[in-house]
Amino acid sequence: KNDPLVLFMPSGKRGRFPVGTPVLDAARSLGVYVESVCGGRGICGRCQVEVQEGRFAKHGITSSNEHISELGPKETRYAEKRDLKEGRRLSCSATVLGDLVIDVPQDTAVNAQIVRKDSDGRVIERNAAIHMCYVEVEEPDMHKPLGDLDRLKAALAAQWGLAEIDVDFHILPQVQSILRKGEWQVTAAIHRDEEHERPRMIALYPGLKNEAYGIACDIGSTTIAMHLSSLLSGRTVASAGASNPQIRFGEDLMSRVSYVMMNPDGREAMTNAVREALNGLIDRVCAEGGVSREDILDAVFVGNPIMHHLFLGIDPTELGGAPFALAISGAVSLAAHEIGLSMNRGTRVYVLPCIAGHVGADAAAATLTEGPHRQDEMMLLVDIGTNAEIVLGNRKRTVAASSPTGPAFEGAEISSGQRAAPGAIERVRIDPVTLEPRFRVIGIEPWSDEPGFAEGAAAIGVTGICGSGIIEVIAEMFLAGIISEDGVVDGSLAARSPRILQTGRTFSYLLHEGEQRIAITQNDVRAIQLAKAALYAGVKLLMDKQGIHHVDRIGLAGAFGTFIDPKYAMVLGLIPDCDLAKVKAVGNAAGTGARMCLLNRGHRREIEETVRKIEKIETALESKFQEHFVYAMAMPNKVDAFPKLAE
Ligand code: FES
Numbered sequence: 001k002n003d004p005l006v007l008f009m010p011s012g013k014r015g016r017f018p019v020g021t022p023v024l025d026a027a028r029s030l031g032v033y034v035e036s037v038c039g040g041r042g043i044c045g046r047c048q049v050e051v052q053e054g055r056f057a058k059h060g061i062t063s064s065n066e067h068i069s070e071l072g073p074k075e076t077r078y079a080e081k082r083d084l085k086e087g088r089r090l091s092c093s094a095t096v097l098g099d100l101v102i103d104v105p106q107d108t109a110v111n112a113q114i115v116r117k118d119s120d121g122r123v124i125e126r127n128a129a130i131h132m133c134y135v136e137v138e139e140p141d142m143h144k145p146l147g148d149l150d151r152l153k154a155a156l157a158a159q160w161g162l163a164e165i166d167v168d169f170h171i172l173p174q175v176q177s178i179l180r181k182g183e184w185q186v187t188a189a190i191h192r193d194e195e196h197e198r199p200r201m202i203a204l205y206p207g208l209k210n211e212a213y214g215i216a217c218d219i220g221s222t223t224i225a226m227h228l229s230s231l232l233s234g235r236t237v238a239s240a241g242a243s244n245p246q247i248r249f250g251e252d253l254m255s256r257v258s259y260v261m262m263n264p265d266g267r268e269a270m271t272n273a274v275r276e277a278l279n280g281l282i283d284r285v286c287a288e289g290g291v292s293r294e295d296i297l298d299a300v301f302v303g304n305p306i307m308h309h310l311f312l313g314i315d316p317t318e319l320g321g322a323p324f325a326l327a328i329s330g331a332v333s334l335a336a337h338e339i340g341l342s343m344n345r346g347t348r349v350y351v352l353p354c355i356a357g358h359v360g361a362d363a364a365a366a367t368l369t370e371g372p373h374r375q376d377e378m379m380l381l382v383d384i385g386t387n388a389e390i391v392l393g394n395r396k397r398t399v400a401a402s403s404p405t406g407p408a409f410e411g412a413e414i415s416s417g418q419r420a421a422p423g424a425i426e427r428v429r430i431d432p433v434t435l436e437p438r439f440r441v442i443g444i445e446p447w448s449d450e451p452g453f454a455e456g457a458a459a460i461g462v463t464g465i466c467g468s469g470i471i472e473v474i475a476e477m478f479l480a481g482i483i484s485e486d487g488v489v490d491g492s493l494a495a496r497s498p499r500i501l502q503t504g505r506t507f508s509y510l511l512h513e514g515e516q517r518i519a520i521t522q523n524d525v526r527a528i529q530l531a532k533a534a535l536y537a538g539v540k541l542l543m544d545k546q547g548i549h550h551v552d553r554i555g556l557a558g559a560f561g562t563f564i565d566p567k568y569a570m571v572l573g574l575i576p577d578c579d580l581a582k583v584k585a586v587g588n589a590a591g592t593g594a595r596m597c598l599l600n601r602g603h604r605r606e607i608e609e610t611v612r613k614i615e616k617i618e619t620a621l622e623s624k625f626q627e628h629f630v631y632a633m634a635m636p637n638k639v640d641a642f643p644k645l646a647e
Pocket residue numbers: 035036037038039040041042043044045046047048090091092093
């Protein structure tokens with residue numbers, strides 16, 4: 001009862017421990033993850049913590065440096081040899097003397113010069129699937145004819161409690177030379193993803209190997225993004241991105257599936273292309289981070305179902321039509337060399353589960369990051385591509401669906417549509433009185449009516465309009481009265497403005513006349529109406545399932561979500577009414593989810609369980625979908641009100 005109270009930050013876990021308990025043991029017993037490579041010998045420095053001094057009234061603790069043992073011999077030795085920063089202690093050596101608040105630094109890298117925060121500043125508590133275990137092995141003895149590997153195993157059992165382990169075969173031919181090179185001191189990389197799983201030795205290094213890395217990768221149909229992180233400190237040391245080379249087989253997902261269906265070696269060609277690109281990216285992150293690819297021991301991948309299948313070498317044909325059967329929906333675990341990724345021979349790969357045939361591991365990763373299942377608020381997560389992946393839920397219940405929005409939002413099917421690239425119109429405003437437009441173009445800083453625009457336009461040319469530009473121009477046309485609620489371009493305005501052009505029986509709005517004439521046609525408006533109606537109908541269906549009329553928060557994932565202005569998305573009724581302050585772009589949510597799974601295997605279990613619980617709704621089977629779709633063709637909607645827009 002009167003034992004000292006120890007509180008660990010940032011997790012907030014706490015417990016009482018008898019005087020003399022090593023801080024590392026206290027952390028372990030509370031499930032606070034503190035790294036240790038040398039097993040408490042005071043040589044790796046991975047177990048560093050900091051004592052926070054002061055009164056922590058909220059917790060009823062007064063913490064002070066007097067409440068921890070003085071620098072012991074192990075720490076003194078370590079501090080002499082290496083740099084033990086002011087205030088840092090080796091938790092394997094320091095013991096509890098009184099009430100303590102202990103900070104577990106998120107970066108315990110030995111020689112870390114700069115603490116580099118992850119791109120989104122998120123702190124991911126570490127509990128990697130890979131452990132580096134330093135051991136001292138008994139030398140061979142003629143009286144005890146036990147093999148070198150067997151003595152290594154015995155050492156791991158005695159010094160790390162790893163009684164039953166499997167050993168990757170590729171280690172066996174090297175085990176004798178590594179043991180001798182390290183003079184009977186070696187570090188084994190042990191992989192254990194699930195607690196009940198037998199640990200497996202996947203790599204072996206001579207001496208103390210005080211570092212191990214992992215990669216987290218989001219395979220998008222357009223772009224592949226990769227991060228290289230230290231598994232021991234959690235730091236992201238390098239990031240790189242590349243276009244998905246499968247684009248040459250088909251721009252969008254469905255055309256890639258058709259390519260597989262039409263070409264006997266199509267699947268193999270696309271699998272090879274993506275794996276080659278991944279190997280190229282591994283080279284790049286390794287060069288940037290100054291890391292050998294041999295030191296990458298774990299890798300996590302996410303992607304939409306078709307990317308997921310092609311990456312794993314699975315034919316995606318079944319995903320091309322109903323009932324959209326996945327070859328596997330659960331998480332996949334394998335060795336990297338089995339799928340042609342060259343890192344260490346023992347490197348492990350973990351692929352997140354897919355939610356459904358149209359809602360992939362990328363949506364699962366975004367769900368993990370944004371955590372609708374961890375909160376009370378009802379959150380809508382939307383990833384817009386050729387298919388919109390939609391997740392709606394809170395702590396109590398989560399539902400998911402996909403909706404066939406088609407490629408209009410990406411600029412396809414739009415007469416002047418193009419990819420978001422220099423020369424594309426991305427922002428548009430229309431004066432409601434004169435109907436004159438102002439716009440901004442990617443690659444040209446000023447707006448079209450500001451000085452400098454003309455020069456920029458002459459230099460790169462205005463070539464088309466991208467997805468975010470299309471959303472804005474149509475929303476602005478609606479707000480200026482150029483199109484009606486039903487999306488019809490009002491031809492009577494032609495008398496008032498030369499920008500209203502007649503083409504056959506319909507009218508267009510002339511946005512820009514340069515080398516290229518960029519006009520928004522009646523067909524363009526229709527294509528966007530169809531796409532947005534499909535998206536909204538899918539969202540509405542999920543809201544029906546949840547029995548709600550209102551969502552608390554919206555996260556827009558993917559590139560489209562990053563560039564689109566939420567206000568315009570709501571003006572068009574693409575997304576349901578919501579407090580605009582609570583609509584945000586969660587661009588890299590899928591990549592962050594992959595990193596969470598890389599650094600903490602607990603997150604793997606969390607998302608596996610969450611995905612199992614998510615109720616999958618098949619929009620094609622729901623009779624209400626058509627009804628919602630018809631209402632959603634209107635702007636913003638025939639039946640649903642958007643009170644937040646008026647505010
Ligand atoms: Fe290696 Fe403490 S565990 S120094």
